[in-house]
Amino acid sequence: MRKRILIACFLAPSILYGQVAGPGLKPGLWEVRVIRQVVDGRDISAQLSQASRQMQQAMENMPPEQRARMEGMMKQHGARWAANGAYEICMTPAMAKSEAPIISKEGRCRTSKVVRNGNRTSFAFTCKDREVTTTGTGSAEITSDRVTTRTDATSESVTGEKHTVRVESEMRYVKADCGDVKPPAEDR
Numbered sequence: 571m572r573k574r575i576l577i578a579c580f581l582a583p584s585i586l587y588g589q590v591a592g593p594g595l596k597p598g599l600w601e602v603r604v605i606r607q608v609v610d611g612r613d614i615s616a617q618l619s620q621a622s623r624q625m626q627q628a629m630e631n632m633p634p635e636q637r638a639r640m641e642g643m644m645k646q647h648g649a650r651w652a653a654n655g656a657y658e659i660c661m662t663p664a665m666a667k668s669e670a671p672i673i674s675k676e677g678r679c680r681t682s683k684v685v686r687n688g689n690r691t692s693f694a695f696t697c698k699d700r701e702v703t704t705t706g707t708g709s710a711e712i713t714s715d716r717v718t719t720r721t722d723a724t725s726e727s728v729t730g731e732k733h734t735v736r737v738e739s740e741m742r743y744v745k746a747d748c749g750d751v752k753p754p755a756e757d758r
Contacts, residue, residue, distance in 0.1 A: 595714060596661075596746070597661050598747065599743075599744040600659050600660075601652050602659060602740075602741050603741075604737060604739050607736070607737050611734070622655035623655055679696065679704075680696055680697075682694045690711050691710045692707070692709045693709075693710075694708075695707075695708070702726065704725040704726075705723065708720060716742055716743065717741040718738075718739070718740050722734070722736050723735045723737075
């Protein structure tokens with residue numbers, strides 16, 4: 571089960587980043603929260619919430635140097651922890667205007683289909699790294715200050731291990747000034 575949780579923890583942020591963009595969004599600081607996550611048919615939302623709270627608590631108790639390294643790693647990906655297991659990202663004006671979903675900054679994910687109908691967007695994606703290939707579909711409902719997303723994905727490792735993941739998330743606009751949260755390097 572621990573392996574499944576780890577897969578879900580790492581899969582969710584890359585899927586969430588895939589839903590960020592859309593015409594009419596406001597540039598600035600956004601809060602991202604996973605509402606529900608189901609792995610292989612089992613709802614692990616409560617476990618992930620608890621793990622996130624524990625991670626935040628552990629970071630608060632780390633020596634300053636170690637905490638700075640952890641925060642630095644998140645900042646490299648354009649994020650920082652927020653309250654209650656959420657995290658914050660900075661959306662640039664270019665990201666907010668983009669017609670295409672923003673995919674993994676590491677280049678591991680690609681969209682194969684994006685269809686817009688009013689404030690709803692549906693999409694298909696494929697993510698590949700050295701050990702896991704993930705394919706899936708999703709839909710997002712977008713307003714200028716809120717994005718709700720649902721994705722369904724299947725991942726398969728090079729050893730043949732398969733997992734299905736459903737992620738329901740919400741992004742909420744916080745403010746125009748991102749403060750010390752910087753966008754991913756490619757968008758600065």
